[in-house]
Every structure is written in C-alpha cells, then in structure tokens.
Amino acid sequence: MTVTFPQKGLPWLLLLPQLVVTAIFFLWPAEQALEQAFYQEDAFGLSREFVGLENFIDLFTDPLYYESMLTTLVFSFSVAIGGMSVALLLAVMADRIIRGKLTYQTLLIWPYAVAPALAGVLWWILFDPSMGPIALWLDNIGIDWNHYLNGNQAMILVVIAATWKQISYNFLFFLAGLQAVPRSLIEAASIDGASPFKRFWTIVFPLLSPTTFFLLVVNLVYAFFETFGVIDATTKGGPGQSTTTLVYKVFDDGFVGLDLGGSAAQSVILMAIVGLMTVIQFRFIERKVQYS
Amino acid sequence: MHHLKLASVVVGLSVASSGFAATEVAWWHAMGGANGEKVNEIAKAFNDSQDAYSVKPVYKGNYTETMTSAIAAFRAKQQPAIVQVFEVGTASMMAAKGAIYPVHQLMRESGQSFDESTYLSAVTGYYTDGDGKMLSMPFNSSTPVLYYNKDLFAKAGIKHAPKTWQDVEAVSKQLQASGVSCGFTTAWQSWVQLENLSARHNVPFATLDNGFGGLKTELAFNGPLQVAHVTKMGEWQQNGIFSYSGRTNDGAAKFYSQECGMFTESSAGYAGIKRNATFDFGVAELPYWQGQVKQPSNTIIGGASLWVLQGHSEEEYKGVASFLSYLSRASVQADWHQFSGYLPITKAAYDLSKGQGFYAANPGTETGVVQMTTGTPTGNTKGLRLGNFVQIRGVIDEALESVWSGKVDAQTALNTAVERGNAQLRRFEKAND
Numbered sequence: 001m002t003v004t005f006p007q008k009g010l011p012w013l014l015l016l017p018q019l020v021v022t023a024i025f026f027l028w029p030a031e032q033a034l035e036q037a038f039y040q041e042d043a044f045g046l047s048r049e050f051v052g053l054e055n056f057i058d059l060f061t062d063p064l065y066y067e068s069m070l071t072t073l074v075f076s077f078s079v080a081i082g083g084m085s086v087a088l089l090l091a092v093m094a095d096r097i098i099r100g101k102l103t104y105q106t107l108l109i110w111p112y113a114v115a116p117a118l119a120g121v122l123w124w125i126l127f128d129p130s131m132g133p134i135a136l137w138l139d140n141i142g143i144d145w146n147h148y149l150n151g152n153q154a155m156i157l158v159v160i161a162a163t164w165k166q167i168s169y170n171f172l173f174f175l176a177g178l179q180a181v182p183r184s185l186i187e188a189a190s191i192d193g194a195s196p197f198k199r200f201w202t203i204v205f206p207l208l209s210p211t212t213f214f215l216l217v218v219n220l221v222y223a224f225f226e227t228f229g230v231i232d233a234t235t236k237g238g239p240g241q242s243t244t245t246l247v248y249k250v251f252d253d254g255f256v257g258l259d260l261g262g263s264a265a266q267s268v269i270l271m272a273i274v275g276l277m278t279v280i281q282f283r284f285i286e287r288k289v290q291y292s
Numbered sequence: 293m294h295h296l297k298l299a300s301v302v303v304g305l306s307v308a309s310s311g312f313a314a315t316e317v318a319w320w321h322a323m324g325g326a327n328g329e330k331v332n333e334i335a336k337a338f339n340d341s342q343d344a345y346s347v348k349p350v351y352k353g354n355y356t357e358t359m360t361s362a363i364a365a366f367r368a369k370q371q372p373a374i375v376q377v378f379e380v381g382t383a384s385m386m387a388a389k390g391a392i393y394p395v396h397q398l399m400r401e402s403g404q405s406f407d408e409s410t411y412l413s414a415v416t417g418y419y420t421d422g423d424g425k426m427l428s429m430p431f432n433s434s435t436p437v438l439y440y441n442k443d444l445f446a447k448a449g450i451k452h453a454p455k456t457w458q459d460v461e462a463v464s465k466q467l468q469a470s471g472v473s474c475g476f477t478t479a480w481q482s483w484v485q486l487e488n489l490s491a492r493h494n495v496p497f498a499t500l501d502n503g504f505g506g507l508k509t510e511l512a513f514n515g516p517l518q519v520a521h522v523t524k525m526g527e528w529q530q531n532g533i534f535s536y537s538g539r540t541n542d543g544a545a546k547f548y549s550q551e552c553g554m555f556t557e558s559s560a561g562y563a564g565i566k567r568n569a570t571f572d573f574g575v576a577e578l579p580y581w582q583g584q585v586k587q588p589s590n591t592i593i594g595g596a597s598l599w600v601l602q603g604h605s606e607e608e609y610k611g612v613a614s615f616l617s618y619l620s621r622a623s624v625q626a627d628w629h630q631f632s633g634y635l636p637i638t639k640a641a642y643d644l645s646k647g648q649g650f651y652a653a654n655p656g657t658e659t660g661v662v663q664m665t666t667g668t669p670t671g672n673t674k675g676l677r678l679g680n681f682v683q684i685r686g687v688i689d690e691a692l693e694s695v696w697s698g699k700v701d702a703q704t705a706l707n708t709a710v711e712r713g714n715a716q717l718r719r720f721e722k723a724n725d
Contacts, residue, residue, distance in 0.1 A: 040723045044388040045367045047724065058719075130537070130545040148538045149697045236539060237686075239693040256356050257683040258363065258384060259719065 030271065036264035043258040055265035064241055065249075072245040075159060076223035083163040084215055087170030088208075092200070094171075095178045105175065112168035116226065120233025123161035127234075147235060151242030154235045158243045161234050162227045170215050177211035178204065213289045217281055224274060228252075246270055314339075314346040317611040318372035321349055322358040322596065323432070326563075327632050334628065338618045345611030347374075355381070355596060356682075362601070366391055371601045373612050376431055378596045379418060380681040383503065385599050386427055387679065387724040393600040393609070395616065396425040402613035411620075414590050414664045415637050418675030419597050422504065428597040429616050432634040434560035435591045435660045436484040438579060442572040444472055444553045453576035457524070460554065460579050464533040467553040475533040476554035479541035482688040483594055484556045484578070485525065486513050491673040492580045493517055494589045501671035503678045507721040511684070511713045514706035517584055522702035526695045536696045539689045544568070558594060559660030562633040575656030577663045589673045590666050595634060626650075635661055679720025684713040 005011050037055055041048040059065045094104050111119070126134045127147060135145040147154040181204050189199045205212075228251040231237060237244035237252060244252075247270060254263030323331045328351050335347040352358040355378035362375040377385055385392055399406035408416070408426055419428045438460075440453055445463075448470035454460045464475020478484050490497040496512045503509035528534035535552055537543030547555035548568045556578065557565075565573060580588040598619075600612055618624060625641030628634065630650050636642045642661055645651065651658040669675075678684060691709035694700040700708075 040719065042388060042724045043363050043384050044391040046388055046390045049722065051722075058715075128542070128545060130549055130551055146536075148536055148542075149693065151697075238539060238689060239697065240690045240699075252686070253683065255360055257680060257686075258360070259680060259683065259723075261723070262719070 033264045033267045033271075036260055037268045038261075040261040043260070051261065055261045056269075058262065059265060059269070067241060068244050068246055068249055071155075071242065072224065072247075075155065075162075075227075075243070075245050076220055078155075078159045079162045079166065079223040079227070080216060080219035082159060083166040083219055084170050084212070086163070087167045087215075088174050088212075090167070091171050091174035091178055092204075094175060108171050109168045111165055112172075114165060116165065116229035117233045119165050120161050120230040123157060123164070124234045127157050147239075149239055151239055154239055154243050158227075158231050158234055162223065162230045165230075166219060166222060170219065173211050173215055174208065177208045181207050209289045213281075213286060216285070217278065220277065220281075221274065224270070224277075246273075314343055315605075315607045315611050317345055317347045317374065317608055317615060319347055319349045319374040319376075319598075319615075320352045320358055320362055320372045321376040322352060322355045322378070323376070324351060324354075327432075330628065330631055334619070334624065337624075338615055341618065342614070345614060347611070347615050359384075366601060366603075369603065371603060373604050373608050374598050374600055374615075376596045377428070377599050379594050379675075380685065382419060382428075382597070382675075383677050383679045383681060383720070386421070386677070387507075387720075391602055392427070393602050394421070394425065394427045395429050395598075395600060396427070398600055398609060399613050399616070402610045404613040404617050406617070410638050410640065412635070412637060412639060412642070412665060414669050414673075415593055415635055417669050418593050428599045429619065430593075430597045430637045431595070431619070432560070432628075432632065433593040433595040433597075433637065434558040434634055435593050435664050436480070436488050436556055436578050437559050437659050437663065438476075438554055438556050438576040439547065439561070439565055439656075440554045440574050440576060441547070441550060441569075442574050444470070444550060444571070445574075448472070448553075453574055454554070454579055455576070456582040457521070457579045458582050461524075461528070461533060464528075464553070468532060472550070472553050473532060474535035474546065474552040475528070476556065477535045477537045477543035477546045477552045478555070479537075479543050479557040479561070480594070481536075481539065481692050482685045485521065485692070486518060486688060487676060488578060488591045489521055490518060491590070491592045492578060492588045493585045494670055494672045496672050497676060498678060501674065502676045504671065504674060507679065507717075507725065509678065509717060511678075511710040511717070513688075514703070514710045517581070519702045519706055521581065522692065522695055522706060526698065526702055529696045530698065534696075536693070559635065560595065560633045562657060573656075575659040577659055587667070590664050590669055592673060592675050593635065593664070630657075633657065635664060678717065679724065680716040683716045687712045687716070 038050060038052060039048050040051045040055070090108055094101065094108065097104055114122075126132045127145065129135050129146045129148065138145040145153060147157045185203055186199055189203055194202070224245075225247050227245065228248045231243055231245065231248045232251070235243045237248050246266065250263050250266045250270065253259045253266065257263075319335065321328075321331055331349050335349045339346050350372070352361050355376075358375065359377050359381050362371060362377070365371045396406065396408065408424075411426070411430075415430050415433050416426055417424075418433075419430055420426055438454065444467060445453075448466045450463055450466055452459075454463045460476060467475055487497055490513060495515055495517050496502060498509045498511050498513070500506055500509040525534055529536055535546060537546050541557055541561065543552070543555060544557065544561070544564065546552040547565070548570075550571065555565075559575075562575070577588075578591055598616070600609070604612075620638060622638060622640035622644045625636050625638055626644040626648070629636040629641060630645055636645065646658075687709050691700075691705040695702050695705045
C-alpha cells in the first residue's frame with residue numbers, strides 16, 4: 001500500500017525529528033571523529049597538529065592491532081552465536097511450558113535490565129580465582145582457574161559476561177518468533193508423523209530465519225561496540241592483550257589514555273568494519289532468509 | 293506583626309548578603325566511600341572557619357573519570373577551579389601550560405604565605421617543575437610497603453619481617469613448608485615491582501631524570517637490575533613463591549584468605565587490610581636486593597594531587613589559595629593522614645601525629661613515612677614524569693603478564709615494553725611540543 005501526500009513538504013516535515021536526531025547524535029560525532037583522526041592533539045585541546053595519515057599508519061604497522069582484530073572476531077562471534085543458541089533453546093523450552101509460563105518468561109528477561117558494568121562485576125566475583133564460587137568449584141573438579149594469567153580463560157570469562165545479558169534480549173525475540181509460527185503447520189506435520197526434532201528443523205527454524213538474521217546483526221553490533229564496560233569490569237583487556245577488543249582499545253586509548261587522535265583513527269576503522277559487515281550480511285546472508 | 297515583617301526583611305537581607313560574599317570554589321575529586329565523606333568534612337570545616345569563600349567538593353568518579361571530566365569541562369569552558377588528578381596524569385597536566393595555574397605562582401600572586409621547604413620533599417618532589425617549584429598540591433600520597441601475616445609467620449617459625457628480596461624468597465619457602473600455598477602477591481605491579489624497584493635501587497626508570505628533564509625522555513627499565521628482578525619473579529610464579537593476582541589490588545583477597553603470607557601494596561591500603569584481616573599483620577618496608585645497593589633509597593609516591601585550572605576570577609583564586617593553605621595546616625594534614633592512611637605532606641603534620649601517639653597506637657602506619665623520607669631524593673627517586681603514562685603502564689602490565697605466564701623471558705618482555713612505551717612517549721612529545 002502506498003500513501004500519496006498532496007504536497008512535497010509534509011513528508012519531509014514528518015521525517016524531520018528523526019533526521020535531526022540522526023544528524024546531531026550520529027552524523028555530527030562521526031564527522032568529528034573523522035576529522036580528529038588526522039590530528040594529534042594534547043588532552044586539553046591547547047595545541048593541535050595535522051599529521052595526515054600518521055595515526056592510521058601507526059595502527060597498521062602495529063602487529064598488536066591485528067591481534068586485537070582477531071581477538072575481536074573470536075569474541076564477537078562467540079558472543080553472538082553463543083547468546084543466540086542458548087536463547088533459542090530457552091525460548092523453545094519456555095514456549096512449551098503450559099503452567100507458570102509468564103513467570104518463566106519474566107525471569108528470563110530480567111538480566112537484560114542489569115547494567116553492563118554491573119554484569120561484569122558480577123561475573124568477576126563469581127570467577128575470582130581466590131574467592132569466586134565458580135572458580136573454587138572448578139578447582140575442585142581439577143581445573144586450575146586463573147583468568148589473570150590464562151588468556152583463554154580470560155576470553156571465556158568476558159564471553160560469558162557479555163553473552164549472559166544478551167540472552168534475555170534474544171530470548172524475547174525468539175519467543176515472539178515462535179509464537180508467530182502457525183500451529184496448523186506443526187499439527188499437520190505431527191499428523192504426518194514428523195518427530196519433534198524434525199518439525200523444529202524443517203518447519204520452525206526456517207520460519208524463524210528473519211528473526212535469527214535480525215538478531216545476528218544486532219548481536220554482532222552489540223559485541224563489537226557495546227561490550228567495553230563488561231571487559232573493563234572483568235579483565236581490563238588482559239592478560240597481555242588477550243581480551244583487548246577493538247572497541248575496548250578505543251575506550252582505553254581515548255578515555256583513559258587521552259590519546260584522542262589515535263582513538264579517533266581507531267573509531268573510524270571500526271565504523272568502516274561495521275559498515276562492511278552490515279553490507280555483507282544484507283547482501284549474502286539475507287538472501288537465505290525467508291520472509292513469510 | 294510589624295516587628296515580624298521587619299525581622300524577616302533583616303533575615304532575608306543577611307542571607308542575601310552572605311550569599312553574595314562567599315565566593316564559590318568548585319573542587320572535583322575522586323574520593324569515594326569513607327574518604328569522600330572526609331573530603332566533604334574538610335571542605336565544610338574550611339567553609340565554617342571563614343565566610344569569604346565556600347569550597348564545593350564534587351565527587352566525579354574514579355581517577356580516570358575525574359580527569360577526563362575535568363578535561364572535557366575545560367574544553368567546554370566549564371572547568372572547576374580545583375581538580376584532583378592521579379600521579380600518572382601529572383605529565384599531561386604539566387604539559388598543558390595554558391590550562392593550569394601552578395600552585396607556587398598562585399600562592400605568590402594571591403599573597404598567601406607559602407614556604408615550600410616546610411613540605412616533605414619526597415612527597416612534593418613528584419609535583420615540582422625543573423626548578424623545584426610546586427606545580428600542584430599533593431593531597432593523597434602513598435608508597436608501597438610489604439604487609440605480612442604475623443600468625444602464619446609464627447606458625448612457620450619465622451622470627452623477623454623480611455628486609456630484602458633474598459629474605460622474601462627464604463621466608464616464602466618456610467611458609468610453603470608450613471603449608472601456606474603462596475609466599476607473596478602484589479598489587480599495582482608496574483608501580484611496585486618496576487617503578488619503585490628502580491627508585492629503591494637508585495637506578496633510572498627513564499632517561500633525563502625519569503622524564504623530569506624534558507619530553508625527550510626514553511624508558512630505561514630494561515636494565516640488568518630490573519631484568520634480574522623480573523626473571524626471579526617469573527621463576528617464583530612457577531614455584532608458588534609469588535602468585536600473580538591481577539593489575540590492580542585484587543591480590544588483597546589472597547592475603548585476606550591467607551592463601552599468600554605477604555602482600556606488597558600501597559601504604560594507603562592499611563585501613564582496608566586492618567578491616568579485613570582476621571589475623572595479626574605487620575608492615576615492613578619495601579624489600580630491596582642485597583648486594584645491588586648498600587643503602588636502599590626512598591621509594592616514590594602514588595596517589596593524587598590537586599591542580600588549579602585557569603579561567604577563573606581573581607577572587608576565586610584567592611579562595612583557592614586560602615583553601616590550599618588551610619589544607620597544609622598541620623592539624624588538618626595530620627587528621628587526614630591518620631584517617632585515610634595517606635602520607636602527611638608536611639614535616640609538621642608528621643611530628644604532630646607522632647606527638648599525638650598515633651604511630652605507637654597503630655603499629656605499621658609509620659613505615660611508609662619513614663621509608664619515604666630516608667635520604668634525599670635523587671633524579672632516580674624523585675618521581676616519574678612520563679607522557680601517556682597510563683598507556684605505558686598498560687604496556688608494562690602486558691609485558692609482565694607474559695613473563696608470569698612463562699611465555700616470554702624477562703629481557704625480551706622488558707625490551708618490547710620499552711620499545712612500545714617509547715612510541716607512546718614520542719606520540720606525547722609530538723602532541724605537546
């Protein structure tokens with residue numbers, strides 16, 4: 001259905017609030033970051049020197065920057081895939097419950113209300129090598145847990161802390177998606193003798209693909225951009241650089257280290273990566289998505 | 293009725309006039325919890341002591357957040373008159389010549405009597421310029437010391453607190469033989485095990501007097517002493533004499549749980565340890581390597597100082613100066629020192645605390661002060677003035693972690709850290725030259 005407006009002005013007027021918000025909160029800061037990336041400047045903004053591409057060259061000649069990219073990929077895909085799998089499993093379970101359904105669903109949504117830094121601190125306490133209950137339990141079954149020294153364990157910790165919150169969000173969408181699957185299709189399949197497992201994979205899962213695709217995009221963006229609070233509260237990027245993701249580095253260099261030029265150059269690169277990722281997702285993955 | 297009206301007018305007038313008279317001075321700080329309440333108390337006591345100025349303390353979050361907000365505020369021309377900045381931010385503040393109002397200049401221009409020789413040079417030295425003039429006012433300073441568990445020591449038959457790192461090794465072995473799983477752990481590894489290690493042995497951490505000589509400074513912590521120490525710590529990590537517990541002071545948990553018998557941590561950690569330790573503990577000076585130095589030098593401080601920012605009226609600066617004088621009073625200093633565990637900044641405050649019997653009643657609280665004030669600070673022990681120091685500490689943390697986990701040897705790790713740290717120094721030089 002197409003709506004036609006009598007004059008040209010009205011649609012623009014209706015769009016205006018959104019355009020203003022986008023310009024002030026997204027385009028302007030992005031432009032500022034782009035400009036800043038070509039300067040080196042002291043923290044107070046008293047002296048400023050144009051350095052051309054030097055901030056970028058510094059980054060791309062630093063082997064650790066590439067390591068950080070790899071770390072980011074491992075981290076982001078673990079968070080996205082881990083969070084979505086667990087959420088899907090929980091959603092399928094919750095969808096089948098008859099009694100107390102609302103209680104289960106409400107409880108599963110709760111963690112989303114927890115602030116990222118708080119979630120980080122929570123997991124940091126649970127996994128503290130000397131006093132964390134989980135670390136002590138792991139110790140009992142013969143796993144020496146020390147994420148202060150072991151990079152892989154530190155990565156597991158930040159992935160768990162970052163995923164935990166996101167599970168609730170994903171759960172909500174999967175549950176809504178499941179409830180939209182027509183019962184008649186599933187009933188027809190059961191009459192034909194399809195097992196629950198087969199019914200899920202051949203009917204429900206394909207019908208969920210728009211939701212899954214949407215969540216994949218949202219989760220990757222979350223893992224790329226919004227997780228520095230969690231990392232800061234749990235590992236501070238260490239040990240070594242094993243949990244220093246690109247966005248944590250932006251935060252650390254910019255807000256903690258006050259290296260504005262270097263930090264801005266990194267955000268520009270991050271913007272480019274996310275733009276590229278979104279294009280790839282929409283061009284290649286979306287083709288496999290079936291909308292209704 | 294008539295009288296009541298008149299009275300209310302008079303009251304209203306006097307309220308209005310006192311509102312006019314008191315010039316407000318904003319003070320942004322990073323002291324949370326009990327120390328934050330104490331800060332409010334100090335400001336209130338100052339405000340009550342006179343009626344020309346009113347200091348308004350505002351808690352702005354941790355050190356990093358406080359500094360970042362002050363800088364953002366400066367860029368937006370909304371800066372406070374006083375801001376508390378941690379020691380690693382010193383070089384950034386100092387380099388921002390147009391943004392700061394050096395304390396010695398402020399005091400002179402506001403006509404406050406100000407004698408720099410009454411301050412403890414080991415404390416103020418960190419915040420002075422090339423001519424020894426104070427740029428900022430030290431507020432909360434601390435220095436690393438060694439805490440040890442007296443109960444575990446007694447159980448293992450250890451009579452004396454360790455003085456040298458050789459002692460620490462021997463004592464740790466005795467502790468382990470008595471069933472303790474780890475000898476010692478450390479907080480703030482870069483500060484304690486590299487920066488203060490260097491100062492204690494009077495070797496440079498960086499060239500040009502640890503950066504006091506200018507922006508061209510280069511890191512030098514990959515010398516034989518530091519490499520030997522880090523190598524040894526790496527070995528100790530493998531055999532349990534040392535147990536790494538993170539970049540900040542999370543190691544306290546290992547000390548409280550009696551997993552580790554010793555803990556190198558800031559002297560300002562005293563109150564926390566006293567509150568949490570369920571055992572008897574002692575405080576010893578930071579160990580040194582016997583054979584590497586005849587007489588260990590003073591250690592350097594950590595903590596924060598108060599910087600005065602440009603862009604305020606003369607009247608406000610008078611208020612700032614009078615507040616800083618108030619803060620330096622022996623009674624105010626001694627009270628703050630005894631309450632918080634931070635070092636006193638004047639000799640008078642130290643003597644007053646001693647006279648009040650504070651150190652006798654709280655054994656261990658004097659250790660840091662004594663250790664700080666032994667000898668005259670040299671170019672290697674005055675402090676550190678390095679740009680982008682926050683990032684450099686990050687680089688050092690990474691290097692040390694790679695040694696503790698056994699991935700890299702100490703020499704290679706420290707060489708890499710020096711190289712990466714120097715790149716940060718050059719970036720800072722370029723941005724601030």
